[in-house]
Amino acid sequence: NRNKTFEYRIMPYGEEHLLLIARDVTRVSQLEEMRKDFVANVSHELRTPLTVINGYLEIMPPGDADNPFVQKAMTEMTAQTQRMQNLIEDLLVLSRIEASSERIYEYVLNMPAVLEQIEREAQALNKEKQHQIRLEVDTSLKVFGVETEIRSACSNLVFNAVHYTPANGEIVVRWQRTEQGARFSVTDNGDGIPQNHLSRLTERFYRVDKARSRKTGGSGLGLSIVKHVLSHHNSQLEITSTVGEGSEFFFVLDNELIAEQKR
Ligand code: ADP
Secondary structure, three states, X not given: OOOOOEEEEEEEEOOOEXXXXXXXXHHHHXXXXXXXXXXXXXXXXXXXXXXXXXXXXXXXXXXXXXXXXXXXXXXXHHHHHHHXXXXXXXXXXXXXXXXXXXXXXXXXXXXXXXXXXXXXXHHHHOXXXXXXXXXXXXXXXXXXXXXXXXXXHHHHHHHHHHHHOOOOOEEEEEEEEOOOEEEEEEEEOOOOOOHHHHOOOOOOOOOOOHHHHHHOOOOOOHHHHXXXXXXXXXXXXXEEEEOOOEEEEEEEEEHHHEHHHOO
């Protein structure tokens, strides 16, 4: 039946048979589609009014410039509308990636160049924290993939390391060939993450320390974006972390996706 969606499982049944179980998930996937559409539409609709508010806030005369209350209110309103804008942009990115049907084998992605640019952006973010950020990149390692998506996944991981590592930390970004494929990793020597949080980190809006994460201005969607991008590239995010020592966030793109090997 073409209008239905099924989930299949195959398992051994006795010595000579296989058992095929088909589960009708039509309703579940319809609801999931409706949820995705709804989120995408709401985010889109919120964008315009916020742009207007932000625009006026930028050009508004300071009014009673000596009044500390007015000053504080202006600063706070600007920061909060900026936060809302970031959140909406991330919701839109997530919706786009969830719906992405871009074919990953169509584009060769110059990862070394992408990573150099991300490093420059990270250095700009790094003024206050003064971390040492180091790149260890195999400059000949190119892969098939959707550039905007992989760029967004890698920059989320690098910027998180900058944000969550206490000042004067060490962050290493690696892009290297391994037996399994092309491996990207970001290592930091920050506070680490307790084991019980690790499996939930890629859920939307999941944060280890809610109050602290809000202060960094993140949307809480970064790692969900990473998860969806990687699943689109047949990979997944892996995290190892030790409290008090730091974390490594990494993924491997399969050998199939390495560009030099494909003609
Ligand atoms: P956001 O950073 O906007 O809160 P993310 O989805 O990017 O959302 O990250 C989810 C949570 O994972 C963060 O709030 C933080 O608690 C934790 N986290 C992410 N990266 C690191 C890191 N390098 N070190 C410690 N904690 C991290």
